[in-house]
Amino acid sequence: MPTPLEQAQIALENYISQKGLRRTSERYEILRAIYTELTHFDAEGLHRHLIGKGYRISRATVYNTLE
Numbered sequence: 001m002p003t004p005l006e007q008a009q010i011a012l013e014n015y016i017s018q019k020g021l022r023r024t025s026e027r028y029e030i031l032r033a034i035y036t037e038l039t040h041f042d043a044e045g046l047h048r049h050l051i052g053k054g055y056r057i058s059r060a061t062v063y064n065t066l067e
Contacts, residue, residue, distance in 0.1 A: 005035040026057050030065045 002010070008031055016023055033049060034041065041049070047062045 005032065008035060026055065026061055027065050029055060029057075030062060 009028065012027065012031055013023070016027070029050065030046065033046060038046065038049065043059070043062050043066055046066075047057065047059050050057050050062070
């Protein structure tokens with residue numbers, strides 16, 4: 001049985017395919033951070049968290065991915 005993260009990754013892959021979006025490492029890292037590292041978050045906090053881990057990710061990417 002898939003874990004909640006694996007289920008979310010499958011859902012994200014389906015969504016990306018349906019919308020014709022690019023599969024980027026940033027999108028998957030945002031998803032992973034939400035499911036494995038953060039308990040409660042907002043877009044700003046998620047952005048700071050990812051920057052702190054060394055990811056070069058824009059605030060707009062975080063907001064667009066969460067949308």
